[in-house]
Amino acid sequence: MDSDLYEMPGMENARVTIKDVARAAGVSIATASKALNDRGRMTVETRQRIRDVAASLGFMPNAMARALVSQRSFTIGLLTNDTYGRFTLPVAAGLSAALIDCGVSVFLCAFEDDAGQAAINLRSMLEKRVDGLVIAGKRIDRGLPIELPRLPMPVVRVNSLCSDDQIGFVPDDREGALTAVNHLIACRRRRIAHVTGPTSFLAVRLRAEGWEQAVQAAGLPLLDGPQSGDWSEAFGFRSGQQLLAMPPAERPDGVFCGNDQIARGLIDALTVGGLRVPDDVSVVGFDNWEVLAKATRPPLTTIDMGLNELGRQAGSTLLDLVAGKHVEPGVRRLACRLVVRSSCGAQPL
Amino acid sequence: MDSDLYEMPGMENARVTIKDVARAAGVSIATASKALNDRGRMTVETRQRIRDVAASLGFMPNAMARALVSQRSFTIGLLTNDTYGRFTLPVAAGLSAALIDCGVSVFLCAFEDDAGQAAINLRSMLEKRVDGLVIAGKRIDRGLPIELPRLPMPVVRVNSLCSDDQIGFVPDDREGALTAVNHLIACRRRRIAHVTGPTSFLAVRLRAEGWEQAVQAAGLPLLDGPQSGDWSEAFGFRSGQQLLAMPPAERPDGVFCGNDQIARGLIDALTVGGLRVPDDVSVVGFDNWEVLAKATRPPLTTIDMGLNELGRQAGSTLLDLVAGKHVEPGVRRLACRLVVRSSCGAQPL
Numbered sequence: 001m002d003s004d005l006y007e008m009p010g011m012e013n014a015r016v017t018i019k020d021v022a023r024a025a026g027v028s029i030a031t032a033s034k035a036l037n038d039r040g041r042m043t044v045e046t047r048q049r050i051r052d053v054a055a056s057l058g059f060m061p062n063a064m065a066r067a068l069v070s071q072r073s074f075t076i077g078l079l080t081n082d083t084y085g086r087f088t089l090p091v092a093a094g095l096s097a098a099l100i101d102c103g104v105s106v107f108l109c110a111f112e113d114d115a116g117q118a119a120i121n122l123r124s125m126l127e128k129r130v131d132g133l134v135i136a137g138k139r140i141d142r143g144l145p146i147e148l149p150r151l152p153m154p155v156v157r158v159n160s161l162c163s164d165d166q167i168g169f170v171p172d173d174r175e176g177a178l179t180a181v182n183h184l185i186a187c188r189r190r191r192i193a194h195v196t197g198p199t200s201f202l203a204v205r206l207r208a209e210g211w212e213q214a215v216q217a218a219g220l221p222l223l224d225g226p227q228s229g230d231w232s233e234a235f236g237f238r239s240g241q242q243l244l245a246m247p248p249a250e251r252p253d254g255v256f257c258g259n260d261q262i263a264r265g266l267i268d269a270l271t272v273g274g275l276r277v278p279d280d281v282s283v284v285g286f287d288n289w290e291v292l293a294k295a296t297r298p299p300l301t302t303i304d305m306g307l308n309e310l311g312r313q314a315g316s317t318l319l320d321l322v323a324g325k326h327v328e329p330g331v332r333r334l335a336c337r338l339v340v341r342s343s344c345g346a347q348p349l
Numbered sequence: 350m351d352s353d354l355y356e357m358p359g360m361e362n363a364r365v366t367i368k369d370v371a372r373a374a375g376v377s378i379a380t381a382s383k384a385l386n387d388r389g390r391m392t393v394e395t396r397q398r399i400r401d402v403a404a405s406l407g408f409m410p411n412a413m414a415r416a417l418v419s420q421r422s423f424t425i426g427l428l429t430n431d432t433y434g435r436f437t438l439p440v441a442a443g444l445s446a447a448l449i450d451c452g453v454s455v456f457l458c459a460f461e462d463d464a465g466q467a468a469i470n471l472r473s474m475l476e477k478r479v480d481g482l483v484i485a486g487k488r489i490d491r492g493l494p495i496e497l498p499r500l501p502m503p504v505v506r507v508n509s510l511c512s513d514d515q516i517g518f519v520p521d522d523r524e525g526a527l528t529a530v531n532h533l534i535a536c537r538r539r540r541i542a543h544v545t546g547p548t549s550f551l552a553v554r555l556r557a558e559g560w561e562q563a564v565q566a567a568g569l570p571l572l573d574g575p576q577s578g579d580w581s582e583a584f585g586f587r588s589g590q591q592l593l594a595m596p597p598a599e600r601p602d603g604v605f606c607g608n609d610q611i612a613r614g615l616i617d618a619l620t621v622g623g624l625r626v627p628d629d630v631s632v633v634g635f636d637n638w639e640v641l642a643k644a645t646r647p648p649l650t651t652i653d654m655g656l657n658e659l660g661r662q663a664g665s666t667l668l669d670l671v672a673g674k675h676v677e678p679g680v681r682r683l684a685c686r687l688v689v690r691s692s693c694g695a696q697p698l
Contacts, residue, residue: 075477083442085434092459093432100466105473107456110441117449124454128424128477233644261644268646272620295582295610297617 018059025053076318077130078108079121081145082138085110086289087307091136091158094311102319104131118146126151132318134311135160140170141202154321156314159307167321168331169314171305173203176336177210180256180284180303185218187344189254189282194226195239195266196258204228204258207286211256223252231258233265240269243281253281254344260285264296267343271297278345288339299341306334367408374402425667426474427457429485430467430493434459435638436656437485440507443660444483451668453480467495475500481667483660484509489519490551503670505663508656516670517680518663520654522552525685526559529605529633529652534567536693538603538631543575544588544615545607553577553607556635560605572601580607582614589618592630602630603693609634613645616692620646627694637688648690655683 022032027050034040035050036059076099082088088110096106109125111117122144125133132153135144137160148155155166162168184192194211197204208226215222229235236257243251243266257263263285267277277283277298285293285302293300313334320327340346371381376399383389384399385408425448431437437459445455458474460466471493474482481502484493486509497504504515511517533541543560546553557575564571578584585606592600592615606612612634616626624630626647634642634651642649662683669676689695 073477075473083438085438089432089434089438089459096458096460096466100469103469105458105470107458109445109454109456110438111445117445120449120452121454124424128422128456237646261640265644268617291610295614297586 020057021050021054021059024057025050072131072322073129074104075128075130076104076106076132076134076315077125077128078106078134078136079118079125079144080108080110080136081113081118082136083110083112087138087159088136090307091134091311091314094308094313095134095315096311097308098312098315099319104319106134106315113145115146118144122146122148129153131322132156134158134314134318137161139201139203140173154318156318156321158310158314162331164331165329167317167327167329169310169317170331170333171307171310171336172333173206173336174210174213175333176286176303176305177207177256178214179336179338180286181211181214182218183301183338183340183344183346184254184256184282184284185214185220187254187278187282187346189344190220191223191252192220192254192256193223193243193252194256194258195236195262196226196228197231197262199228207258226258229262231261233261233268236262236265236267237269238265240266241273243270244273244275251281255281255283257283257285260287260289260292260296260300260302263300263302263343264292267296267298267300278343282344284344293339293341296343298343301341301344301346302339304337304339306337310334369406370399370403370408373406374399421480421671422478423453424477424479425453425455425481425483425664426477426479427455427483427485428467428470428474428493429457429459430462431485431487432459432461436487436508439656440483440485440660440663443657443662444664445660446657447661447664448668453668455483455664462494464495467493471495471497478502480671481505483507483663483667486510488550488552489522503667505667505670507659507663511680513680514678516666516676516678518659518666519680519682520656520659520685521682522555522685523559523562524682525635525652525654526556526605527563528685528687529635530560530563531567532650532687532689532693532695533603533605533631533633534563534569536603536627536631536695538693539569540572540601541569541603541605542572542592542601543605543607544585544611545575545577546580546611548577556607575607578611580610582610582617585611585614585616586618587614589615590622592619593622593624600630604630604632606632606634609636609638609641609645609649609651612649612651612692613641616645616647616649627692631693633693642688642690645692647692650690650693650695651688653686653688655686659683 018029018032022029025032032050035047036054078092080088092108109121111121133155136158140159141161143161157166157168159170181192192215227239263283267283270277270281275281285300288302288304293302317327367378367381371378374381381399384396385403427441429437441455441457458470460470482504485507489508490510492510506515506517508519530541541564576588612632616632619626619630626632634649637651637653642651666676
């Protein structure tokens with residue numbers, strides 16, 4: 001019976017079977033099966049010898065059958081509504097890195113903000129009996145577009161809404177903003193403005209708190225603001241034009257932007273209007289979206305949210321949960337990192 | 350025995366079981382199982398009634414068990430070395446759209462250009478017995494970083510190297526370039542340059558052919574070129590500066606760029622240098638990478654490669670193959686589409 005688990009009839013398949021392993025090891029199929037399934041009674045040496053033979057032949061057990069026996073599928077599901085992937089793919093890379101050495105693969109399903117699509121993909125993950133699920137989103141104050149039922153496997157959230165009894169990993173937005181503004185202060189900026197995204201985002205409110213806190217701690221004037229608009233270059237460009245229209249004495253000499261797109265638009269407007277970045281105005285972004293930040297003229301100093309590390313930690317936490325270890329619930333806020341390029345006048349590190 | 354296939358012991362699970370279905374339908378578990386597995390003898394009406402009961406209860410068979418019976422896992426694997434996802438995520442969206450109505454989910458595994466990672470992920474897909482595989486790449490003249498063994502399921506390639514005996518879908522780069530240059534000609538441009546990526550890319554050579562063909566067909570002068578560099582804004586910016594340095598009579602009045610990043614850099618250089626886009630120089634890009642193309646000042650007219658449609662066609666072809674239908678091998682080149690914005694002077698459509 002055990003041996004059947006290792007073979008599926010009717011599929012074109014030139015793989016090594018349990019029979020080949022048994023023959024090569026000089027044991028019965030039942031014994032080979034028991035050795036590989038870690039069941040039955042035999043000496044440690046016999047079990048190890050059969051496993052060595054299996055490994056040398058490149059024997060690969062049928063995963064579905066192995067799952068039926070072991071209750072594990074050696075797969076982690078990653079569900080996301082970030083179809084653009086800007087936030088989720090770095091998370092997925094970190095997750096894979098944490099899991100691949102344990103022989104666990106990450107299967108990603110991305111779907112639009114649509115309850116029907118979300119339900120089909122969730123169901124598919126459940127049907128495949130993934131060992132654990134990562135829910136990854138586009139913002140820390142929203143979950144998936146569906147209510148999750150009570151699930152038969154552990155769940156970890158990244159960059160997504162997470163209640164106190166759940167386990168989640170998010171960037172520390174307030175601390176990231178503090179770091180950004182303190183860098184502007186270290187570059188001798190004294191009038192530091194904040195231009196950012198929609199205040200409906202929790203991340204926007206946390207970053208604004210960090211800006212205010214850093215400015216006040218340094219005893220600098222708190223300028224009006226933050227100026228809030230959409231997450232676009234176009235909004236950044238318009239904000240830059242408003243800066244240009246201000247009397248020079250009132251103009252900020254440093255701007256902390258809520259994302260890299262806003263920073264890019266703002267810098268372009270200042271440059272077109274004849275101001276020099278960083279000499280006249282220093283600018284810091286947020287995201288470290290490299291393709292954009294590196295292409296900015298001058299290259300953009302910005303805050304990296306450590307998405308890869310968020311994924312890595314989510315992955316190792318999920319492995320702990322799958323192994324039955326206790327993990328304290330709650331949200332972990334991971335430190336952000338300043339990436340110094342040329343838009344603030346500091347020497348790139 | 351059949352009923353066992355629908356349950357896995359030992360998992361925390363509040364799901365509807367085959368027993369619930371049998372009870373609600375007033376039949377034995379064996380009959381319910383036969384009805385749902387499409388086996389055994391019973392009237393069409395009885396079979397349908399049991400299925401309706403199962404559907405109304407939200408009964409979900411254990412997918413791994415169903416796969417062991419039906420030899421299908423209702424999953425398509427998408428393997429890609431495009432960890433940035435710029436090309437692959439739109440393909441994945443099209444693929445999902447083609448499959449989701451058939452109850453087939455797409456599981457994506459992305460890995461770096463590393464043979465070891467590729468092998469682990471491929472193995473994982475094989476172990477899960479996906480019904481078919483899509484290999485998606487970053488360029489049409491490279492495959493995955495490993496040799497694929499003979500696989501027990503159909504394979505379709507998208508945006509990836511594809512031999513004559515394989516099945517692949519790629520954008521029609523030459524035709525896309527023709528469309529771009531013909532648009533510049535329709536906008537009364539007479540001196541049309543081509544600034545593009547590295548000539549080691551087949552796509553670069555095909556697009557250059559399209560540029561040359563369109564220019565010559567219109568009886569216009571074939572300017573020196575194409576100018577080839579890397580796929581970056583920085584290269585586009587330098588090319589724009591070279592244009593500015595030319596005597597006005599020799600300067601191109603239209604530029605077809607090999608991607609949107611080059612176009613963006615080139616436009617920025619021209620603008621900073623005092624030339625007007627599109628009045629003095631019209632520019633067309635390639636990719637329709639919207640976040641960049643829309644943010645360009647002026648918004649960029651460009652060629653859309655139809656990545657979503659490539660994914661959709663790959664998905665429906667894969668379904669045909671899984672169903673055992675014959676599909677002619679070879680590469681399909683799908684038409685590209687002009688997206689008119691403001692960088693050429695034509696009215697946006």
